[in-house]
């Protein structure tokens with residue numbers, strides 16, 4: 001019995017050691033990403049640039065029931081008067097979405113899923129208008145759709161990406177990073193420090209966030225009368241943002257190595273910005289909150 005106890009203890013120790021060896025490097029990597037954030041005024045300045053964007057739309061590629069709420073896989077399209085579109089996140093194709101449904105069913109809490117078409121399919125004849133693209137982060141559920149997008153779009157879309165997102169990868173961003181690097185997107189230049197911009201897309205800004213992943217990025221869109229902030233997966237629901245609720249140890253410690261001090265800081269920062277009547281924070285996967293925001297769906 002004593003021997004049996006020792007063997008169990010030994011196995012437990014080895015599993016713990018293997019987990020630690022596997023998880024410590026990505027944790028150290030994401031802990032090191034805490035860049036300065038821009039002021040509210042710097043964000044608001046995007047609302048008054050010349051020839052700024054005229055609208056923002058969302059595209060829903062797939063959804064899944066998760067514990068009574070709707071998890072959406074969304075892309076966002078920023079539109080300018082000259083016809084230019086910028087795409088934030090690429091969603092997934094049918095196969096990727098089906099695999100993700102099974103993943104969430106396996107982890108627990110995931111219900112039935114529905115697929116509505118890739119972002120490329122839903123854009124149809126508007127595809128050639130997409131002159132730029134970027135990703136809130138490189139997890140597969142935000143990047144996998146870029147492959148089918150490129151099959152129909154071909155060249156001509158600039159990738160706006162922070163250096164953090166280009167350079168810092170871990171076990172659950174490297175696959176998406178590979179898809180983006182090998183895609184039809186060609187990297188465009190960014191100017192600025194805390195708030196990064198590109199002159200082809202006036203009124204659009206990028207902020208290096210970190211927290212959820214080392215390369216997590218906030219996309220800021222300044223319409224004349226409204227500022228949209230695309231926070232990716234900094235939180236999984238808008239309610240978690242408004243109540244400053246973290247994702248728990250299993251998620252942030254084991255499944256997705258997060259910088260939880262940073263995500264807490266980001267929740268508070270985004271929540272305070274969201275208190276303004278003319279500023280809306282969009283949480284990538286919270287479909288009901290997205291629909292409540294009043295943002296139109298593309299083509300409708």
Ligand SMILES: [Zn+2]
Pocket residue numbers: 139141142233284285
């Ligand atoms: Zn996600």
